Amino acid sequence: MFQDISPQVFDNHYDQRRAPIGTDYVVLYHNREAILHDGTLPRYQEVAAKWQLPGTAYTYLFSIDQTAFYLVADQVPEDAAYQYVETRRFTQLTPNWLAFAAATAAHLGWWYETNQFCGRCGHRMEQDSKERALRCPQCGQLIFPKISPAIIVGVTDGDSILMTKFLTGYNRYSLISGYAEIGETLEATIAREVHEEVGLSVHNIRYFGSQPWAPSESLLVGFFADLDQEKSIRLEHDELAKAQWFKREEIPHDDTTLSLTWKMIEAFRNHEV
Numbered sequence: 001m002f003q004d005i006s007p008q009v010f011d012n013h014y015d016q017r018r019a020p021i022g023t024d025y026v027v028l029y030h031n032r033e034a035i036l037h038d039g040t041l042p043r044y045q046e047v048a049a050k051w052q053l054p055g056t057a058y059t060y061l062f063s064i065d066q067t068a069f070y071l072v073a074d075q076v077p078e079d080a081a082y083q084y085v086e087t088r089r090f091t092q093l094t095p096n097w098l099a100f101a102a103a104t105a106a107h108l109g110w111w112y113e114t115n116q117f118c119g120r121c122g123h124r125m126e127q128d129s130k131e132r133a134l135r136c137p138q139c140g141q142l143i144f145p146k147i148s149p150a151i152i153v154g155v156t157d158g159d160s161i162l163m164t165k166f167l168t169g170y171n172r173y174s175l176i177s178g179y180a181e182i183g184e185t186l187e188a189t190i191a192r193e194v195h196e197e198v199g200l201s202v203h204n205i206r207y208f209g210s211q212p213w214a215p216s217e218s219l220l221v222g223f224f225a226d227l228d229q230e231k232s233i234r235l236e237h238d239e240l241a242k243a244q245w246f247k248r249e250e251i252p253h254d255d256t257t258l259s260l261t262w263k264m265i266e267a268f269r270n271h272e273v
Contacts, residue, residue, distance in 0.1 A: 118138065154208075154225070156225070209222050222261075
């Protein structure tokens with residue numbers, strides 16, 4: 001899956017004292033966009049030479065092996081070689097470990113950008129010196145990076161699996177999914193989403209796996225569940241364009257197993273679940 005970058009090792013230990021070196025990567029982030037140079041993230045030596053930013057402009061994010069990633073939240077001028085692109089394109093970078101790192105960095109960039117001021121008293125937040133947190137110097141409010149939990153559920157009926165298509169956006173087959181609401185267990189989220197999206201009920205819910213998904217600032221948690229009883233699909237037309245049962249041998253080959261959704265679909269196709 002997307003986060004499987006072995007043999008490279010992701011180390012998200014916060015170490016703001018680490019000074020950047022020439023080969024480290026820099027994410028110059030602004031409003032869900034970031035600078036790319038020749039189709040990849042620029043290195044610190046390029047950024048330092050081109051924009052002469054103060055040392056305080058660089059926020060340490062994490063490391064992949066010995067290579068660190070830094071965030072610059074100040075908007076910088078573009079030119080023909082260095083241009084802002086939408087960060088959702090980061091999942092297409094190569095190699096795979098760089099795509100994962102860039103998308104994760106963009107998730108943190110969004111968090112820093114959208115929490116510049118205290119939601120309690122309105123004062124400007126400051127970075128904590130010991131952990132990845134933002135602290136209000138006025139009222140003491142402390143906030144940490146936000147991750148939204150979301151479920152993906154493969155609803156099965158014997159040798160068939162229910163697949164859906166969204167009304168807009170991602171235009172390939174997928175599985176039922178949705179964000180957990182306050183006060184819900186993940187099992188309750190599954191029951192609600194299945195009922196809301198296709199009007200069905202399920203039982204025998206079982207865990208499959210999880211995936212950090214930076215493009216939506218979420219943690220995806222995958223489950224399989226059995227259909228309760230035969231019943232016609234009642235499609236939620238506000239979100240979905242289609243819902244259809246597929247036998248294992250009829251499942252379309254729509255995507256790769258970089259996503260948890262298609263890892264689950266392929267596991268069902270291959271009789272692994």
